[in-house]
Amino acid sequence: MTIEFLITSLIVVASPGTGALYTLATGFSRGGRSSVVAAFGCMLGIVPHMAAAILGLAALLHTSALAFQVFKYVGVAYLLYMAWKTLQEHGALKVEADNSAQSTLQVITTAILINILNPKLSIFFLAFLPQFISADEAHPLSQMLLLSAVFMLMTFVVFALYGLFAASIRNHVITRPRVLTWMRRTFAGAFAALGAKLAFADR
Numbered sequence: 409m410t411i412e413f414l415i416t417s418l419i420v421v422a423s424p425g426t427g428a429l430y431t432l433a434t435g436f437s438r439g440g441r442s443s444v445v446a447a448f449g450c451m452l453g454i455v456p457h458m459a460a461a462i463l464g465l466a467a468l469l470h471t472s473a474l475a476f477q478v479f480k481y482v483g484v485a486y487l488l489y490m491a492w493k494t495l496q497e498h499g500a501l502k503v504e505a506d507n508s509a510q511s512t513l514q515v516i517t518t519a520i521l522i523n524i525l526n527p528k529l530s531i532f533f534l535a536f537l538p539q540f541i542s543a544d545e546a547h548p549l550s551q552m553l554l555l556s557a558v559f560m561l562m563t564f565v566v567f568a569l570y571g572l573f574a575a576s577i578r579n580h581v582i583t584r585p586r587v588l589t590w591m592r593r594t595f596a597g598a599f600a601a602l603g604a605k606l607a608f609a610d611r
Contacts, residue, residue: 435570533556
């Protein structure tokens with residue numbers, strides 16, 4: 409565990425991305441509790457990528473153009489779906505006063521899918537984590553699991569802070585229909601832009 413790893417991880421986690429965007433949108437539309445649930449879901453969505461890197465499946469995405477393209481375009485399609493749903497009054501930015509079990513399940517499921525359907529995360533784990541594991545490390549798997557756990561915890565904390573900030577100014581937004589409309593358009597545009605960015609991403 410080095411300061412370089414922590415700083416690099418913080419930069420990666422804090423950079424705007426689909427998970428952070430969804431957590432912000434959830435904070436605005438459903439409040440602080442749901443934004444923390446979204447952050448937790450985004451953290452859980454990292455687990456398959458970590459497992460893929462450990463099992464070597466991420467190397468397949470890195471070396472196989474077909475596998476990467478298939479995974480990538482499924483992710484692109486989901487982001488465009490999120491953009492379309494966000495534009496709708498009863499979509500991803502639907503303002504809810506309560507936090508029912510059903511809405512909580514929807515939030516965590518969406519958050520998990522958003523991170524699972526991002527092939528760049530698997531490649532990130534494949535290329536990023538090994539750089540911080542010494543070649544003479546006696547237990548490289550244990551070290552990789554430790555670094556992954558720290559990265560996941562950092563993801564949860566940063567995303568939760570994003571969501572709680574959004575929730576703190578929520579009342580100033582939902583009482584202004586015009587502002588809420590423009591927020592829907594902004595978040596929908598951001599999801600679409602991230603989808604387009606992923607569509608043109610290389611391995």
